[in-house]
Amino acid sequence: MIKIGDYNTLEVLRSTSVGIFLGDEEGTEILLPNKYVPENIEQGQMLNVFCYLDHMERPIATTLNPYIKRGDFSLLEVVEINNIGAFADWGLEKQLLIPYREQQTKVEEGKKYIVHCFMDEKSFRLVGSTKIDRFLDNAEMNLEIGQEVAILVYKKTELGWSVAINDKHQGLIFANEVFKQIAVGDRLTGYIKQIREDQKVDVSLQPTGVQLLDAAADTILSKLKQGHGFLPLHDKSSPDEIKRELELSKKAFKKGVGILYKKRLIVLEEDGIRLLAED
Template structure:
């Protein structure tokens, strides 16, 4: 079955004046317009194409790669707003509709929003929504504490940054746990810091526990190398100074330099830390 809103690998069946017709194993065929036909091809060959609806709501395929596919979240820009809804640029000729009913707040042209693309069952059309919670659930969790996960940043609140976890769950990175500049739409690697009894998930953007020791040490050593072998940071440096220079907490910094010191890669002096010259 050809899946609308996703990539499909289809067989070239025949060529016509308007383009190539491609088909699946179930006897369904669809048009690849001339403008997307590759320079060289052969009947019977396979092509990886994206399927969506054209301006007349007919299934069609393209070799273009959209910015978002069905059942995923991405940061997209609104190109125009009319009496139907907002239309977003998703890398294809026909813009992606966000109906007013699927807007958390009224969208504005030129602004960027994290949205989910999905197939509307009533209209059988691909649309988008930035009402994230209707697509996310923490009821049956598929993640565990300390696990590495994929994140997309969705909103900044008084507590911190709301994130989508593995395209399935909702989490929060508290401001006190964020030591780097991030923005809405950023895709990051994160770690499950804790799961509360009510299934709310706290996120860390840095490895936790034993997982964090080597990455923190490596990050400090790389920054030391880039700075010529010296950083004006020491045990009494403020958390703010450490965050500004290394984008990590003071606790992580102390663990990292402890690892480097034990491995005899650095010297710790009153004015800062130095790379050990092994020559």
């Protein structure tokens, strides 16, 4: 079965004046227009293509790589708005429709939004939605405290940043735990900090527990080496100074310094930290 809105590896069946027809094991065929046909392609070869619906809502194949596929999330730019809805550039000739009913807030032309691509069951069209929360489910999660996860930042809130965890679950990074610049659309590595009784998940950009101490120590050590063995930070430095220099909290900084000191890698001076020369 050919998957619409996704990549398919299909067999080259025959060539026509408008392109080549590709097919799957079940006998379903789809057209790959001439402009996308690779050179020296032969009957019987297998070809990996993206399949979607053209302007006439007919299945069509392309060798172009879209910015998003069915079931995924991506940051897309709205390039047109009309009475049907908004249209986003997703890297293909036909733009992706975001119906008005699928807009969390009214979108604006020229701006970028996190979009989820799915097959609309009523119209059988591939459409986009900015109602991201609707496509994230925390009912069944296989997550553990401290686990490293892939996160997508999709919304700024009063508490912090809403993130999609592994493109499946909803999480939150609290604003006071962010020590570097982040923005909607960023794909980052995160760590599960807490799973609450109501299934809400707190996420951290820093490793937790022992991992945090090691990561903080590594960050400080790296900065020392970049600064020719000296870092002008100490226990009286403000949290803002530490955040600006290291993207760490003051608590993590102090623990990281403690690790390096115990390992006899640094010496603490009045105006900063100095890296001890290797023997």
